[in-house]
Amino acid sequence: MPDERSVQVAVEALLDEVSTATQPRPLFDAASLRGRVAIVTGGSSGIGRAVALDLARCGCDIAFCYLDSGAKARLDAQDAARRLRETEVRVHFRACDVRDSLDVRRFVAEVLEELGGIHILINNAGISRDQPLWRMEDHEWESVVRTNLDGAFYFTKAVAPTLRAQEYGKIVNVASVHGIRSVFGISNYASSKAGLIGLTQSAAVELGPMNINVNAVAPGYIRTTRLTEGVPLDALDRAREQSALGRLGDPQDVAGVVVFLCSETARHITGAVIPIDGGYLL
Ligand code: NDP
Numbered sequence: 001m002p003d004e005r006s007v008q009v010a011v012e013a014l015l016d017e018v019s020t021a022t023q024p025r026p027l028f029d030a031a032s033l034r035g036r037v038a039i040v041t042g043g044s045s046g047i048g049r050a051v052a053l054d055l056a057r058c059g060c061d062i063a064f065c066y067l068d069s070g071a072k073a074r075l076d077a078q079d080a081a082r083r084l085r086e087t088e089v090r091v092h093f094r095a096c097d098v099r100d101s102l103d104v105r106r107f108v109a110e111v112l113e114e115l116g117g118i119h120i121l122i123n124n125a126g127i128s129r130d131q132p133l134w135r136m137e138d139h140e141w142e143s144v145v146r147t148n149l150d151g152a153f154y155f156t157k158a159v160a161p162t163l164r165a166q167e168y169g170k171i172v173n174v175a176s177v178h179g180i181r182s183v184f185g186i187s188n189y190a191s192s193k194a195g196l197i198g199l200t201q202s203a204a205v206e207l208g209p210m211n212i213n214v215n216a217v218a219p220g221y222i223r224t225t226r227l228t229e230g231v232p233l234d235a236l237d238r239a240r241e242q243s244a245l246g247r248l249g250d251p252q253d254v255a256g257v258v259v260f261l262c263s264e265t266a267r268h269i270t271g272a273v274i275p276i277d278g279g280y281l282l
Pocket of ligand 1: 065073074125174220
């Protein structure tokens with residue numbers, strides 16, 4: 001017959017278990033990111049820059065690449081690096097064309113050497129070259145598909161051995177609402193982003209058993225980025241009108257969701273495609 005004291009201990013243990021399970025947890029477990037190393041492709045500008053800064057604010061060391069498409073791009077990269085260093089994390093950055101698989105492998109090796117690991121990969125680098133398909137030049141098709149899709153494959157493949165060996169990793173691909181529903185004149189872009197969603201799901205299946213989460217975000221039109229500068233104003237107005245919330249997003253709207261997907265709060269989410277579009281796809 002158990003004595004009164006042992007019954008009391010058992011009851012308290014049971015209560016502890018129940019109350020732990022029902023404890024409210026913070027929506028966003030930023031602490032789980034401290035000391036992680038994140039690679040952000042295209043981290044010098046727009047969405048990539050906002051993501052890199054948010055990850056750095058959570059304590060991640062950051063490696064980012066950019067294309068070096070001109071003097072302004074170089075200045076943007078230096079400015080992004082300066083802003084990142086202000087958050088007191090380590091930063092590695094240089095021009096690396098995501099279409100060049102050899103240089104991508106070199107970049108990943110440098111990050112391992114300089115920052116001592118890799119835990120997070122954000123495949124964000126992307127471009128558009130809009131034309132109706134009967135007028136689209138082969139090089140306009142190829143440059144978009146190679147940047148937006150091949151680039152993500154090269155980086156994912158290059159980091160996979162490290163993530164698999166440590167049985168931990170978070171990959172977030174920056175797709176687009178146009179990978180889900182297209183509009184006129186973007187067959188190259190829409191195909192690349194639909195392909196990126198396919199890559200996300202395949203990678204989630206193949207890397208899941210090694211505790212690696214692979215997800216995609218699908219932003220709608222995002223204000224204030226270079227990519228949006230090329231979109232005609234009436235198309236932006238139509239997008240605003242079509243979205244349930246009646247507004248366009250900004251890079252910060254995307255960054256918050258990407259960082260959430262990298263946190264342990266999202267540990268049971270993989271292979272998902274999360275629209276960040278103010279209800280544009282509804
Ligand atoms: P930006 O043009 O502001 O930034 C693009 C970044 O990618 C820059 O750092 C650029 O470098 C880099 N980049 C481009 N090509 C390459 C390459 N071949 N190799 C390495 N880096 C490269 O773009 P956004 O912030 O607007 O877009 C970021 C991502 O979000 C893209 O994938 C885009 O498709 C996606 N997206 C954007 C939306 C929007 O409305 N803006 C909506 C939905 C999705 P550099 O500065 O040297 O050119």
